[in-house]
Amino acid sequence: MYQIKKLIVCLDNSTLDETLVRFASFISKANQTKKIYFTNVIRNLHIPKEVLEEFPNLIDNMVEEKKTHMKEVVDKFFGDHEGIEFSFVVKEGQLSKKILKLAHEKSADMIIVGRKVNLPGTGVISQRLARRASCSLLIVPEGSSPKMERLLVPSDFSDYSKDAMEEAILIVEKYGGQAEIVCQNVFTIPSGYHFTGKSYDEFTSIMQMHAEINFKKFIRKIDTKGIEIQPVYTQDEDDDPVEDILAKAKEINADSIVIGAKGRTAATALFIGSMAERLIQLNDQFPLLVTRPKGKNAGILDYILEI
Template sequence: MYQIKKIIVCLDQSEMDETLVKFAAFIAKINQSKKIYFTNVIRNLSIPKDILTEFPNLVNNMIEERANQMKEVVSRNFDPELKVSSSFIVKEGQLSKKILKLANEKSADLILVGRKINLPGSGVVSQRLARRASCSLLIVPEKSLPNIKKLLVPSDFSDYSKDALEEAIEIAEKNEGKSEIFCQNVYSVPSGYHFTGKSYEEFSQIMLENATISFKKFIRKIDTKSVKIKTLYTKDEDDDPVEDIIKKAQEIKADMIIIGAKGRTAATALFIGSLAERLIQMNDKVPLLVTRPKGKNAGIIEYILEI
């Protein structure tokens, strides 16, 4: 997997900013990142021309004030000993569009955004960024603490699950083997099992054995770099694997869930997968890393949809 050298951190002048800055410092330290872009986006300003004529420095003063506020938050929460170059960028416009454009311009490796629970805000931006970003996205719930001791990787043994597990292995290796990786497969018993003459319990065992064999084939394709990976098999009883993933993450006290974006080409990048979509919507307890190979964004489709 690629190195996380350039990080975009989306700040919004709320209490969430302190959490995001601490996470940015933590990630930068582990990855020896080179550049962090602390970014704030002001919603489209509709200031009458006569007001701007009378107060020509109004917008520039607002931008300068936002930048200074970001610098203050960073100075309080970022380790000054880290040798990371920082920039403070204030943009005007729609948040997702500006962040996506900035990520492309700066060739960012990771976008860091907050997931609010009690604070004002919504998860719409996270959904848009996950679909269209040209890099990975880390969604951090408010008041989360930066840690990577336990990593949960949901897997259906697909190529994008492979991306996620390789990212987890990379993280564990950089953490000098101090991280535990749990690879979770959620399996279910098909509704037509009774036509086979098998009982529910018997067919459940068949599905579990099939998942076990599939994992063995899957893991052979991956360089685990001697990192230990614990497999977890969860039977989905209510046709909702996302709840099973979130429940397991809380049960093992995971510090991060890592999932691969389904879209790997320009034609499919808008479709990150229903599992990732629902995890972004429902998970508000555990930091969620949505991995995407750098550059695999929506390309021209993104621009067509934005017209």
């Protein structure tokens, strides 16, 4: 895993900006962040040439107004942060493409975006960013508060689940090592279980037993740094493991959900996994960190940005 030296924070001049800047401040303190790019993307303006000739400073004034707003919010929550360089970037064009290009150009370690719940507008296109960014993505619902007491890490014991667990351990270590990590495995009873001669309850016990064995194999490969990892096993009864994950997050009062992006190579980079996709769609309560080893999508990014 890596330090978050360069951070991109996506703002839009709404009240959600304060939440995102608060998270950026919280993250930067533990990561010794060196550079934060606060960015606002304006939709394509399509202003007639005649209007621009009559009002030549129109676009410049608009850009300066947005930068001023961003600076006011940042000053409110950062105060005197020595050693961090701030950059205020206003771009015009397609939101996700501009953010991806900025992250690529600046070799960003993490992108922070908002998830609107009650505020008007759709917010940032989180799924597109999660699929295509060459770094991790933190999606923050409006009204969230940055805390570090309990993290939920859904896991199928795969390599990308390992990435997520290692990232969660690193996060907890940076914040003093006191937070608890809950590792949740959601398992399903196959429809043909009765052909084994076992009852439903018996086969449920068998499935959980194998989940417990696989967790032990999984966690042995990870340096937990002495941090408590609590495994929990959830039987999915409605063919929707994401609902089980969100229910567990509510039950344990999770401060964040951490999940790994499935695409680990250029060939699979656009596939973050169905579970991560649905979590991004359905979750509007918990900060969601979609982890991706830095640079994994870099090989296809130049092509994507030309689409």
